[in-house]
Amino acid sequence: MQSKRVAVVGGGVAGMTAALRLAESGYHVDLFESAPALGGRTKSFYDEEVDEWVDNGPHAMVGAYHATLKLLEDIDATQYASWQSSLTLSLWDEQRGFFDLKAASWLPVNIALIWAVYRLPGHDFSSVKAMLRLAMTMHNRNEEQTVQQWMHEIAAPKRLVEDMLEVLCLGVMNEPMNTAKAKTFALVLALSFSSHRNAKMGWFNQPLSQALVAPLADKLRSLGVNIELRSSIRSLDDLNHDSIVLALPAFARNRLLGINEDVATQAITNIHLWFEDKIELPNIMQGMLGTYGQWLFDVSAMTNQENKLQHLCVIISADESEKSQGELIALVLSEIETMLAVKLTQPKKVRFIREKRATVLVRAFEDVDLPSHVFDVGEAPQIGELPATIELAVKAGEKSAQMVHLSHEKSA
Ligand SMILES: Cc1cc2nc3c(=O)[nH]c(=O)nc-3n(C[C@H](O)[C@H](O)[C@H](O)COP(=O)(O)OP(=O)(O)OC[C@H]3O[C@@H](n4cnc5c(N)ncnc54)[C@H](O)[C@@H]3O)c2cc1C
Known part of the structure; x- marks a missing residue:
């Protein structure tokens, strides 16, 4: 396959996985990413003030992410994922205080x-x-x-x-x-919930840039993948490859193909808070019920950064709020105070990140008409399939490599 050239459009998890699997099979791969860095929605940025790499939002996993686990193994990054020993959801509400949903590992999972x-x-x-x-x-x-x-x-x-x-x-x-x-x-x-192994929760113990993106990018370079950053593909005519893989969320794919159709998406808001004083949380992933903030993650504990300011992150999924940033920050701070029954000192720093199109929602997507050498595996989760997650992206990348391979085998 050395002579076959494949273009992968999109340098998120899906595109990087596609490039990896294609390069492993011997294809010459050009990976095009419009942003200045790889990673897509699994991205981190360096914050000088707190001297820390910060994720747009912490990414959680479950043991059922088998494709992601295999990918982490293949890029020598398993050490950057930490796992619960068995499923525990640590919850709190105002009436009942703290309580855990804990699946006893000695019983059958159901x-x-x-x-x-x-x-x-x-x-x-x-x-x-x-x-x-x-x-x-x-x-x-x-x-x-x-x-x-x-x-x-x-x-x-x-x-x-x-x-x-x-x-x-x-x-x-x-x-x-x-x-x-x-x-x-x-x-x-x-x-x-089909096994204890699948049910447990996991998280990255380093920022996504180090835990996932850098090991993937290193592997791609070692396999000779040509990575073109700041390369926005505006039309399929820009590419003259034997095959083209589109690894873009459905709205970006539509933009590229000139399809005028709305794609349902949802936002996720992450409010990053840094405190000088140590704040004790019962669990590094604390669920909050009946509150605006849904999860409070102790990012410092997750990433073993004990000596710095304490970094907490409040996560609000499916955030449809029209509240201002200031209102939301004040609200979640008061919710944390109520939950922990403490008066918090003013955070040293707050960073508000709302990803408006954090995920494409599960809908009945129609197949897009494409030339036979173009394979669309971007995020367009169908009803009855996985929702938009890292796992879906990894699987999409793997699938595209198989599709390209199959089409070349057929035409050989
Ligand atoms: C805040 C947040 C929290 C999340 N939390 C979780 C979580 O806890 N667990 C989980 O499993 N998932 C989570 N997700 C979802 C997960 O991040 C995504 O589903 C996954 O990263 C999607 O990867 P992708 O490669 O399909 O798409 P993307 O990451 O969007 O990659 C597409 C890439 O294509 C590039 N691009 C777009 N147009 C062009 C073009 N014309 N030419 C070239 N390049 C182009 C973009 O810049 C982007 O880098 C979260 C997402 C967000 C935003």
């Missing part, structure tokens, strides 16, 4: 989960029955149904929805339950 929910404060046998109904109805969701309609159908108690299902829906699908698609949510639940 029983461990049901037992974990039963033991949550305020839950009883009605939550257990709803969990069983949820499990039994997982495999026959239709394309139109929303997560909220599914919860009505199984008469899920409000407490179960608020403590677990809504949290998961927002976190994984980045969409509220009243519009998120049940068929995809069912897949996420089925994959994540």
